[in-house]
Amino acid sequence: MRAVLSKQPGPPSSLVVETLDRPEPGPDEVVIAVEAASLNFFDTLIIQDRYQYRPERPFSPGAECAGRIAALGAAVTGFAEGDRVVAYVAWGACREYVVAKAIALVPVPDGVDSAIAATVIVTYGTTLYALRDRGDLKPGETLAVLGASGGTGQAAVEIGKAMGARVIACASSADKLAFTRTLGPDDGIDYGSEDLKERLKALTGGKGVDVVYDPVGGALAEQALRACAWLGRFLVIGFASGDIPKMPLNLALLKSCDIRGVFWGAAVERDPDGHRRNVAQLLDWVAEGRIKPHLDTVYGLEETAVALDRLAARDVRGKLVVRP
Numbered sequence: 001m002r003a004v005l006s007k008q009p010g011p012p013s014s015l016v017v018e019t020l021d022r023p024e025p026g027p028d029e030v031v032i033a034v035e036a037a038s039l040n041f042f043d044t045l046i047i048q049d050r051y052q053y054r055p056e057r058p059f060s061p062g063a064e065c066a067g068r069i070a071a072l073g074a075a076v077t078g079f080a081e082g083d084r085v086v087a088y089v090a091w092g093a094c095r096e097y098v099v100a101k102a103i104a105l106v107p108v109p110d111g112v113d114s115a116i117a118a119t120v121i122v123t124y125g126t127t128l129y130a131l132r133d134r135g136d137l138k139p140g141e142t143l144a145v146l147g148a149s150g151g152t153g154q155a156a157v158e159i160g161k162a163m164g165a166r167v168i169a170c171a172s173s174a175d176k177l178a179f180t181r182t183l184g185p186d187d188g189i190d191y192g193s194e195d196l197k198e199r200l201k202a203l204t205g206g207k208g209v210d211v212v213y214d215p216v217g218g219a220l221a222e223q224a225l226r227a228c229a230w231l232g233r234f235l236v237i238g239f240a241s242g243d244i245p246k247m248p249l250n251l252a253l254l255k256s257c258d259i260r261g262v263f264w265g266a267a268v269e270r271d272p273d274g275h276r277r278n279v280a281q282l283l284d285w286v287a288e289g290r291i292k293p294h295l296d297t298v299y300g301l302e303e304t305a306v307a308l309d310r311l312a313a314r315d316v317r318g319k320l321v322v323r324p
Helices: 042-046 120-134 151-162 174-181 196-203 219-226 249-255 264-270 272-288 301-312
Strands: 002-005 016-019 029-039 064-072 084-088 097-101 105-107 142-145 166-171 187-190 209-214 228-236 258-261 295-300 319-323
Touching: 002 301, 016 301, 029 084, 029 301, 042 301, 064 097, 084 097, 084 120, 084 272, 105 272, 120 151, 120 209, 120 228, 120 264, 120 272, 142 151, 151 166, 151 174, 151 209, 151 272, 166 174, 166 196, 174 187, 187 196, 196 219, 209 219, 219 228, 219 249, 228 249, 264 272, 295 301, 301 319
Parallel strands: 142 166, 142 209, 166 187, 209 228, 228 258, 295 319
Antiparallel strands: 002 016, 029 064, 029 097, 029 319, 064 084, 084 105
């Protein structure tokens, strides 16, 4: 089988494509014939040894994939060869065949293309875990999404609407905000030219927002926390700005609001059943047309480095997918 390999730390140009033996499953594993592998920004870091996980080399980038089961381990039940599935594998998906634990598999509904199915696990999975399990978002509440044109931000706009919230998409420029409007938010804020706190307060009649979804961090975080409503929830998703803010805790006291961390990767390990339920819910919403993951570009296996270069340059709207 062909596989994209990181054999030494380096940029995407350091990756090579080589032919390896097809893997065999262990007792509780399956082999998936990969039809699509989705890329994420952390793939640009893991190949440089700049991520929280450092796999033993050689390894393939790609944390999530969709395909058909090609072989079953002796102890695997509930699945059959040929079944369409998605799996979160952390790394290793950019190859023709990948081994995954059976506990990681979620069936793909009929009518959902593998290229779409492969995109829902990380960004949409993080977001559903954030909004439902950590944020306790309720129908009719107001959700403010920072970085709404990014991968997780787009997911938050769509999932927020699917959950019945009033969604305010917040982006750093007019063109990014225009893109987010295609996702169906109720309102929008260009915080590159508008005061985020004041606009959030104005759009909520002074009440403030019930839930803030923040994958950006930096100076925006405190502004958004100041715009939280009484009993609001501020969700810490990540720090795309590169700056981890230091928040004045008196703001949480004065509003009786919560600052809640969202560590999706650890949640997958600690609660695999909850993770599978969330992914199954997302795939059902895709099948129903309630969420529509946006594909920027689909690449061939040999073009994986090109795709990762684009991710590193943040030159992407939506998801990048590799099709072996």
